[in-house]
Each structure stands twice: as structure tokens, then as C-alpha cells.
Amino acid sequence: MEALACSFHLLLALMVPAASTDAGIPALVHDSWTDFWLLRFFYNIAGYATIAIPGFLLIQYFKRRNYLETGSGICFPLVKSCVFGSELKSLHSEATSSSVQNEATDPSTTKQVLRLLFCAAGLQASYLTWGVLQERVMTRTYGATDSSPGEKFKDSQFLVFMNRILAFTVAGLYCALIKQPRHSAPMYKYSFASLSNILSSWCQYEALKYISFPTQVLAKASKVIPVMLMGKLVSRKTYEYWEYFTAALISAGVSMFLLSNSAGKHPSTVTTFSGLLILAGYIIFDSFTSNWQDSLFKYKMSSVQMMFGVNLFSCLFTLGSLLEQGALLESVRFMAQHPDFAVHAALLSVCSAFGQLFIFYTINRFGAAVFTIIMTLRQAFAILLSCLIYGHAITVVGGLGVAVVFLALFLRVYARSRMKRRSRKSLSEGAVQKV
Template sequence: MVGQLLFCAAGIYLFFLTWGVLQERISTLDYVSVIDGSHGRFRFFLVLNLIQSIACVFVAYSVLRLQRRTLGPCSPSVLKQYARVALTGCLGSPFGYEALRHINYPTMILGKSCKLIPVMLMNFVVYRRKFEWYKYVSVAMITAGVSGFMLFEKEGGRGGANSLYGLLLLLINLMVDGATNSWQDKMFIDHRLYGPQMMFFMHLFSSIFLFLYLLLNPWNHEFSAALAFARNYPTVRGDVALFGLCGALGQVFVFYTLEHFGSLSLVTITVTRKLFTILLSLLWFQHRMRLSQWLCVGVVFLALVLESFYKRLVRDHQKTLKT
């Protein structure tokens, strides 16, 4: 089980680190027009999300075909649950983007670092799910360690004030994400789903919601503008296609982790990913870290080791009782 979890973490890190590089390239590169040689930047992020969702649908379906599995339960009640999860997944991001207009970036990063707490809270509030004591200790230590690391990294360059409205939007973003994760957990348990099945239907509904919004919203012309941009700047097509593919392959590992280990383990991986990315960058380019940051890294590693140790201890104890 530990080996599987490490494999999932490696897949998520690999594909989403590449995905992040491509996202930055698409949003910051000055593409050159084949028509008049002018420069332009891709600013159509809802269309980018739509392409990502469509890529996830095709990749999930391909994985199911390779595994010779069906799409799973498709009754109206199950489809309604898929639609609910997809809708909350779509709604979470706009709150985060809007929050960033009213709070500074370090506050956003610190809030995202505490994502483990609302995920655990929503599991308890909505489904009365309880966790082992070492899970609570591990979550507290990881949250404190990652938050402290980000805080010490960003200090001195904070810029901008934080409004109460922005903090409220950030809280809504975290709670919506927590609700999405807990609903996914419940669907896996209730319907015995496989990861690609959840991935297929969730992104199918997400694609429908995003497409309808872009097509029917009279105040939003992003879809037609993105098509025009792709015609004038054809280089962007390859970047966007690769972006969608890397995101979709990363999602395979995400939903496999959800299926086998639950949302709390998944969020632990995604929350620590940024810390390990920054740590790798610091070591690779031989930058210096403050002693306080090293202490925070130590807290996170200690939390992960303690959780792994006690999880194995509990599993060995249960095996002993069965024999």
C-alpha cells in the first residue's frame, strides 16, 4: 500500500509539475501571429479549463477500454451525484480567482496550504466520518509546516492588503473544494467506483457546464475570441494540447489515489507538492533557506513518517487480531 501511494504521488508530481510549466508558458509567452507578425498572449482560461476537461474525458475513457471495464452505474440518481460533484468542482475555482483580487498572493498560498482542514471538516460534518487520532495530529503538523514554510519564504514581499471580503471568498473556495472531495469519497464507497469511471463522468459534466456557460452567456465572448486567437497564433495549439494531455494523465493518478486512499491522502500529496517543488528548486540552484524553513520542512517530514508508522502499526495489529 505504501508503495502504491508513493507511485501515485510520483505520478501526480511528474505530470502536474509539467502541467504547471505549460500553464505558465501559455499564459506568459508572446505568441507571434502568422497573419501580421504581431504578438499576443493567451488570456482565455475558461476555454483552457474546457479543453482540460475534454482531454480528461477521452483519457479516462481510453483507460477504461484498456482495462476492459464499463462506465459503471449510470442510473439517474448516480448521474445526478456526478453532476453535483462536477458543478461544485467548477464553482470552486472562480471563488479562488475572485479572492485573489482582494487578498495578496501569500495569503492565498497560506490558505491553500490549510486545505487539509476543510477536507477533514467536511467529511465529519456531512458524513460524520471519523479518523484515527494520528490523522488529526498529522494534518495539524502538515498544515503548520507547509504554512510556516510559505510564510517564511514570502515574508518581505507581501504587497497589498487583505480585505475581509477576500478572506471570505477564500474560505468559500476551500469549503467548496472540501465538499467536492467528501462527495467523491462517498460515491466511491457507495457505488464501488473505479477512478477512471469517476474521472470520466465528472469531467463529462464539467465539459457540458463550461461549454454551455461559454456558449450561452451573452456577456462572455471568450469562446469565439479563443478560436480567433488559435487561428492567428497557431503555435498555441500544440502548447494547449500538451497542457490538456499532461493534466489528464495527472488526473488519472488523482482519481486512482481517491479510489484507493481517499481525499485526505490526495490533498496531503497536493498540499505538500508545492513545498517539495520549492525545496527541489532551492537545492538544485543552491539557494539558501532560513533555519525556520528547514524546521518547517522537518515538521512535514516528521508528520508523514509518523502517519506511515502508526498506519502500519494499526494494520499489523488488525492482522494479529484476525489470526
């Protein structure tokens, strides 16, 4: 029994934040049950299930009743929109490509350059500020005095709710003020991307309790590796040699960074077992979100309509879960006691909402390659800012690993853009030959 108890304490020591280990085993066990990330994760899932399961059953009921043909009354338009949609599909890629093509033919080079600078500045300002605030909120205390160490804000789900409700409001106003394509997708289909999106966001906030911000940024930059593995195993996809080469470079750079920091045992860069699990969850949920959204774009919709639909369900899920757990009032109480936290949470939401608008605008105007370059630079600047503001120590080997990762990312963007230009050139030459 003693051996079992020791093993249990060791497991808790691996899966709770390092700060709680200072108080010894009894305090550790208490903290682990009151602030255990895996329990909070399942509590959140249970809260979402109380909304998702009745909704699923209701959708199945309307479909079995063939409500689209037999239904009537005041609720018919609402049920039709939520469950059936208009089933009008189009290729989103064609709309996007035509938008980029029209912009490319703009004769004003100066206007194009200024617009690109505007997009780059907006993305950098939004997401660099968001990254700095995210680390401040999740890793630092509020209300610290000479006699009190202060307290940390612990509920990542409340921050997700704050971000989503402002994004929902901004997208709704945008759709109301600017004419959008006729919406045709069944509304319930947004809920799948919404669930995975809020879970990935929760993992992103929660991971900062167990790992450093530079480690999180590098882990997000290395998402290409599991995506390639899943594509190879599940979809039997084939990849070019440069894709394997850059994936190997990313893996080597991340390994150099993690091993060098683990050897130094610096508190701000130690990666725990929980941190690795949460990051894995982030990568899985985020990958599903992007793939599901790609499938939704087969319907005729704009990116802002996508933003509105996904954030609508995100608000419903997170608000319902917070109310069921009693965490909403607790978070509001914390906000009232610490006005600086309220300011930080509000700025986080503003940066997240407007950052999404800049993402959609940049991709529509300049394409995915330019957007990827801007965001890759943002990740590098985010690591630099985090080290300067919060004092993360990175060794020479770790810094070299960071450089290798971003070099590999730029090589991927360059190689992909060359491949696309080559394919477009061959298509145009083939069209000329046919003429």
C-alpha cells in the same frame, strides 16, 4: 459622497490585479468592471444554472411520474441510466484494499520498485509541467514585441474546459478498451462533483492573477486545517494529538511565509484580498468534491468511470457557459493569434488528463499513503521550480516557513501510516486469539 467614492476605489484596488493600479483611478475603474473576477464568477454560475436547473426539474418530473415502473420506449434505458441507475452498491474501499493487497503479495520486489518509480516519475512529470505551464499562461503575456507589450489570456473557464474535454476523452477510451465494473450509479449524481470540481479549478487558475504560485501551493497544502475545523464543528469528530500538532505547524509555516513576503513588498509575492477569497473558494469547492466522490464510490464503479462521469458533466457545463457568454469564440481567436498559447493550453490538458490516470493507478497499486508522499514532494519541487523559472523572491524566514509546512505534512503521513499498521496488527492478533 467623496468619501464613499474613495472607499469604492479602495475596495476595487484591493480586488483587482495589482498591475491595473498603475494606470490610475479612471483606468482602474474601467478595468475593474471589464475584468472583475467576482462578476466573472457569477456569470459562470449563471451559465451553469441554465443547464443544471432544467436538468433538476426534469429529474424530479421522472421521479414523480414513477418512470422506472411506468416508462417504456426507446428513451427508457437512457432515462433509467441518467436518473435512476441500477442501485447496485458495493464497498469501493474493499475493491481498492484487495487491489493493494494483491499487489503487496507480488513476489517480485524488483517489479514493485520499478512500478513505484514509474508512478512517481509519471506524477512528478505530469504535475510539475502542469504547474509551470499554469503559471506561464495566467501570469505572462503573449505576442509581446518591441512596440507592443502583448496581451494576457484572461478566461480561466476556457482552460478548465480544455482540461476537462481531454480528460473525458482519455477516460472514455480507457473504459472502452479495458473492461470495467458494471455501472450502477445514476448519472446525474456526477453533476454535483462536476460543478464543485470546475469551480475549484477555476479558482485555482484565477488565483494566480492575484497571488504568487508558491503562495497558492502552500495554501493548497494547508487544506488540512479547515478540514479539521469543519470536522470538529459539524461532525463532532475527534483527532489525535499529532493531528493538532501538525496542523499548528502548517499554520505557523504558512504564516511565516506570507508575513515575510508581505513585509518585503515583492510584486511577485504580494497576496491581495481577492487572492485570499479565491483561495478560500478553491478549498471549499475542492473539499466538497472529494467528499461527494467518496459517497459515489459506494456504488460499484472504478476510478476511471468516476473520471469519465465527472468530466462528462464538466464539459457540458463549461461549454454551455462559454457559448452563452460568447467567450468560446474569443478564446479560440486568441489561440489562433498566439500559436504558443495553443501549445501551452494543449500541454496543460495533456498533463491534467494523464496526471489523473497516474493518481488512480498509484492509489490502487500502493495506497493513499505512498501517493500522499509523492504528491507532497511534488509540491515542494513545484515551489522550487517556480522560484527558479519565474524569479519569485523568498526570504530566509519564508523559506523556513515552507520547510516547516512540508515537515508537518511528512509527519502526518508517517503518523497516519503507523496508526494503520498498529490497527492492522491488533486486528490480526485478535483473529489469532479467536482461532
